[in-house]
Amino acid sequence: MNISELSRLSGLNTPTIRYYEQIKLLPKAKRKANGYRHYSENDLQQLLLIKQAQQAGFSLTEIKSLLPANITVWDHGKLMESLSAKVAEIEQLEQKLADNKQSLLTLIHAINSKPDDISCEENAQRLFNSYFPSSS
Incomplete structure (x- = not known):
């Protein structure tokens, strides 16, 4: 061809x-x-x-x-080793993506759970302080 x-x-x-x-x-x-x-x-x-x-x-x-x-x-041994290593890389990536997804879902829930008596700006500060507490 x-x-x-x-x-x-x-x-x-x-x-x-x-x-x-x-x-x-x-x-x-x-x-x-x-x-x-x-x-x-x-x-x-x-x-x-x-x-x-x-x-x-x-x-x-x-x-x-x-x-x-x-x-x-x-080369059967080399092939199997490389394929297994790639599967392990994919599994690590899957875990990282699952962790990232869970973090985002938690943040979405926290944002949506804003108390009625505070503004969006105050809620953002509240969330920032809860995620990154000051070291004092």
Whole structure:
């Protein structure tokens, strides 16, 4: 297949595909007699793996260190270690997001629980003082 067909099937634009070749994330394409690049089904599979790995949060550098030159040969131990580490990173991020969400919900509740006899400005000061008490 040519680069436009590979682009269409992979969902990646042609400059990205050329860039992946340049940084050796994708093997150099074979050339036809007319000089046009020719890509194989394995090239498409490799691009789809790269795309999926990026969506999972892997950087191009991480992907490059994981993907073997021939995608049918994997370093099982290294692959499992990297995948497990990425899962741990995602779990830490999930926990941080859950903590941030809870903090925001608590703040929303505190703002909405403003006593009727004080202004919004006084409530803001009240909340500021409760979140950041003076050290005196």
